Amino acid sequence: MKNEESNLERCLDSLLPIMEQVSSELIIVDTGSNDRTVEIARRYTEKVYFHEWNNHFSDMRNMSISYAQGEWIFIFDADEELDDPEGLVKVLKFEKLNKANTIRLQVKNILSYKTPRDIYHISERLFRNDGSFRYEGSVHNQPRYKHPLLNTDVLINHYGYNNDDAELMEKKFKRTSALLLQELEKDPENIYYLWQLARSYLMHKDTADSLRYVEQAYNLVKKNEGPASRATYYYVYGEYCRILSYNENYEKCIEICKEILELSPQYIDMHYYLALSSQELGKQEDAIESYKNYLQLYDDYLENRLDLKQFTGIEIHAVDSRIATATSSQVVEYYFNKEEFEEALKYIRYMDERRETCLAVMRTLIKLERYEPIAHYYRNLKNKELIPVFIECLEYELSLLEQSQVEEISKAFSKGDDKYAEFNAIRVSATDKALIKKFIDGNDFNNLPLNPYSQVIDYAINAEFPVRALLQKMTDGKIKQCIKLVIDRSKDLRGFFEEFVQNTNARENDHHTNRVIASIGNVLFLTAVEETKQNKTELSNRYLALSESYLQAGMNFVASLYQMQGIRMMYKTMDHVEHKFYILLFLAKDALSKGYQKNAFDYYKEAAEIYPYLADLVKLVITNLQSDSSKQSILLSIEQQTTKAGDNLKVLQGTIEIANQMSLLTRGLNQTGVFAKSLTYQPNYLKYYADYEFDIQANPNSERMMKDLNEISLKAIEHFDVFHFHFGTSLRVDHSDLPLLKEAKKAVLMHYWGSDVRMLSIARKWNPFVQVKFADEDQIKRKLEHMGSMIDHCVVADHELYQYVKGYHKNIHFIKQTIDTDLYRPLEGFKFRKKKPVVVHAPTSPEIKGTKYILQAVEQLKETYDFEFMLIQNKSHEEARQLYQQADIVLDELLCGSYGILALESMAMGKPLITYINEHVRETYPKELPIVSANPDTVKEALIPLLKDWELREELGKKGRRYVQEHHEVTIIAKQFIDLYKTIKP
Structure with missing residues (x-):
């Protein structure tokens, strides 16, 4: 050992039962530790010896053996752990031990702690101490053991190849590969060293070098060994196939797999690599057949019918539940797609409990219309963490089925006492208020997965069971998640919540109700904004009234949550963006109530900036306010100005400006003693001045706009005598004011300007060059007919326009365009250029x-x-x-x-x-x-x-x-x- 303080205690603790029950000595050789390794070792034994590392594993092994006095030698590494000490005690007390010279154990190499990745191999570990036993080889040292052998199922866990520890793996690669290359310089045709070097390079992810060395090993086997003895080199074949698959050389992999399977048909890894390669090459039938062969051997392994001890000296990679699960998933999917559902069902049993297994079980059994077994599988899940995953998968499958199937499956799952059974009982009965109440009272929706349990709200609403109390017990976030799921499932329930927001009467200080309304409104508006990105009119028309209730609830909510008196000085430091949004709306409304319109609009602008998801809604609020302000200003001005004008002739021009003609005429009329005003509905068009401006394009809410126009038109009809309209417009966009003007006996004339009436078919009769802006002559004629039926008098500037309007109005008047020659005059000091005009x-x-x-x-x-x-x-x-x-x-x-x-x-x-x-x-x-x-x-x-x-x-x-x-x-x-x-x- 060397510097093994992180492993040694685990290692030696696992050996204590052996030392306690069998006469034993513990011998430790340290090769230069400078951490706590030696200190730990001496707590277990006094026989700790020191020898300097000489880059030769066998020398160190043999040095430790030289101290051994016992009848048997058990070789162990510091990064290993005896998984079954009692099992080894039984082996050491076994009477047949006297007939053996070597004992084999199974080693599980743990490749990762993050994910369950293990590989197995058989290792000779206990040797009779006859004085001649020793190890050979500087790296991957091999014991020169004697027969007979005793095979056991005792397991050792080996932690030395943890791929999660990149630094450790790099260190081991450099050490091992250097030693192997050193040995190969001495013996370049050593198959075992070539094989080990290939494995080292593969572990280091150097797949090309790995392939080069394993091919050398394979070629030496083929060259030097006869067919009968090649089976002893199955480990070379196995590693060759694994490396070929990593290099994506699938054709060659298939060839080598078949070659070794003729020699060793139970080599499970080869069936797996054969299947994998066939699949990658698109040979599905071959792949499925090999997958099935692999699964049969895996089944033999699980039932102790496959003896891995026959594969000594190599690692078995495919005895892995993850591989078995992935393999069986392929087979299940294959038979599922062929609609051979019974056959698919056979292979599900090889799959571990995981998401894919749950899906395979439910999809296959649903196709077979065997619903009770699905519920049985669910109720018998060993891994309880899979329960929410299973439910999620099943709910998705149910969403694809007919209602009758959903009802049958729900019945199967309604038997039981867990939450999902209670939920399915509700789904079966649908309108049973007692079951709904029991579920709502007995569960905290804040801690329930909303898929599927948010559906309880659907059933509660349809059963006319009140849901406000339930929502009030939920956090803001859960309310939003829940409502989003509900309204996505049903347009009717979306309508229910729209009415809920608009019609629920909540006092200003009713914190919870305002909170619920604000949370629901938030979801409704964010959903609407997403759906109507290209159509702001739809957003406006549908949610104008709703926005007032939603935003007021939000403002009431923050007012109950914060001290609003000084909030203007504090809100900028807040983190909660949505609360900040409502506070800014509150401040804007407060500013409007005090007449500070500019401050209010600044607050609204800031609200749109900090919560851009609802920027369109804020713009709608601002537009409505501006529109209302503009309307009120027009109404007040008409009232006051016409009253002040007394008995003078009162003329209103509108409602679109054409080349500043309306404004000029209004000014000219006023200069000649007539009371005249101009009204425009498109104030942004070329920025011409008008006395009254009302922007019909700024507000996308057509209902609100029509209502405002109706008010303006009624006020105008009441106070003006003459209505001089331009370019086919009138006081209302649908011209519904014209009958009112006629009924009120007002003087009305229509002033045409050009493209509003110009028709190509007429113009071409006397002008071969003319072009027109509007090609739809039928539309122009229909409009002229309508105007002519309602208005007797029209004005045109010249006889070119006369050609288009004649026959539509009773009286056509010629009055030229006008201009203010004081504004348009020659530039002072300008002289025409004699050169380069x-x-x-x-x-x-x-x-x-x-x-x-x-x-x-x-x-x-x-x-x-x-x-x-x-x-x-x-x-x-x-x-x-x-x-x-x-x-x-x-x-x-x-x-x-x-x-x-x-x-x-x-x-x-x-x-x-x-x-x-x-x-x-x-x-x-x-x-x-x-x-x-x-x-x-x-x-x-x-x-x-x-x-x-x-x-x-x-x-x-x-x-x-x-x-x-x-x-x-x-x-x-x-x-x-x-x-x-x-x-x-x-």
Whole structure:
């Protein structure tokens, strides 16, 4: 021994019964320990001798033998333990001992403490002390024993090859491999040393080197030994097959397995490696046959019919319950898939009690419709830790079966007095309130596996048995786990809990009820958020009312748990994220009640950040608050402002802004003495100003939005005289306000702008170039028909739009677009460039504007003319305006056939403009129209004069500004609308 303080006491304690019952001497040879090893040894014997290690195991063995005085020598190592001392005592007192010279014991090599990994071999350990017995070999020393032999079942546990201890294994590998290589230098054809070296390399996971050395050993056996004597080298064959399988050389492994099985048909390991190799090669039938042969030998081993003592000097790897379980699993699965269930059942008995066995038992017996044996197997499980595993597996199998089968299996399991039997009794009766009550009263659900016992809640609800008291006894985490399982199983029960959260009346200080509601609500919302990631509208519509109850319960819960008076200063240091979330909502609500809206929104934002799982819900709350605030502001403003306006004509424009026209008209109307306001439902669109803003896109809850719009529209109808609608919109998205306006005898007109009515089939009759944004002409016609039936008057800017709306409204009025020429004016100090003029184009709708034709023309002209071309895109309206002011030429659109708002803005800033004016429409415009008309065919030619002549650009710029001032100035257009309002006012 050397430095064996961790093993020695265990070793020597196991030998004490021998020393007490049989006349014995204990001899210990130490080769240089520097720990407590010698101190421990001397507690057991005085015969402790010291010899310096000389790298030769046999020398040390023989040194210890030289001190022996007894009739028998028992060789033992410090890292071993005698498993059955009494058994060895019986052997030593056995009368047949006198006829033996050597006694064999079985050795179990324990490879791991973490997992049960053992291998067996037979070892000669007791030798008659005749003065000539000795060991040979420097490593893996071999005893030169004499016959006759006595085989025993006495077992030694060997701990020296614990693979969990990497440092120990590395140390042993280096020592052993060095000694073996040293010996092989002396005797290169020593089969035994080659075999041992191969094993050492395999244990070290050097599979390639391992294969090289074992092949050398095998080849020497084949070369030097005849067929009759090869059987004595079965250990070489066995190791060769094992190493071949590690190297995934399965074809060769099969060949060698068959070769050794002809010599030694009971070599169990070979049947296993043969099966494993066949399986890896996809030879399933061969694999199953070999697995069955292996299992038969394993069965012989269990029944003491297989004598391992015939395999001396080698390790048996396959006598392992884990291997037997894995092997039988393959056979069971094979027959199960072939639907030969009786055959599958035969092989389950080889499997240890484990999850796979439970599954095999229940799946096979279910197929055979033999339900009682499943329950019998369950009730007789030796490993009680498997009970919850068995139940989990069975519940999964039940989820795949018809209800009738579930009922039959439940009946089989309802016989007994354990919890699972009680549960199955409930499942059989379903609505027996007495059984449900007994189970609920008798069990702590906090300590029960929720699969399957959460189903008791399902049965309790269906039996109309109250569950609130049960949930109040559960922890927050268990409530959430339980409710998640319940609502995943049943949509109806999900509805039950939604109603529970929404309708359960809980006092503010009812801690447990608020806690339960908050826990349930949390699960419902997290589930809903997960399900509706792509559809926020669905989340909003379904859970708006529910969110108020859930969040209020959460706030009440934390208010009963913490001192809320000073919580604002303390919450940031809290660890419990969900509690922190509720506290922030509490603080936000408190801030709102005091009028601190900004503080409230800051708290809501922080709540969404610290609990992102419910960020969508918080956003919904914020949106509802903002929406409600916006609505209330509009209602109050309408009430106060219209009352203050007195008897003046009151005009409301809405509900979408088109190129700032609504805002300009409203301002122009107010400048001419009319009380006018603008209302937009899309305030984020280009950020144009409106007097009243209500964002219908921000709130995905359509029911809430419709309710708010109804309130706004009723207030507006009550207080305004004229309703000037734009782009096919009205006060409600479904236009249900139009009959109310008609009934209230209000003046109503619809103002069309272009893409809202433009139809390709009509436009192409007089304009071959035109493109449209909306291809669904039937939809446009249906909308025009509906608007025409409800509104008598409409407005268009020119005869191009007239072509689309004629025939739908009783009265069509022509009023041009408007512009504020004070805002759009020539840049002070700007002079048109005589060289390298700047040409700009804004491709806001490239296909509609014909951008590709402009780009083609510019590319061609650049070969001849020196100018700068600029595409204005991804700019704010103000940024774009500043760029236009710096331009020499503005290219607008080439397809529509009439001019739009950008054209007005450009002319107002004194810029020469190129855009397409169709001849059919040109006739309706004033004669002095200073626009250079160009279409895709003529744009190149139209640009050339302007590129060449800066004076022409200057002249057209001046004419353009005068044209806009005379025909489109906001005050002029406002007066035209006032005249129109007076004519249509009922």
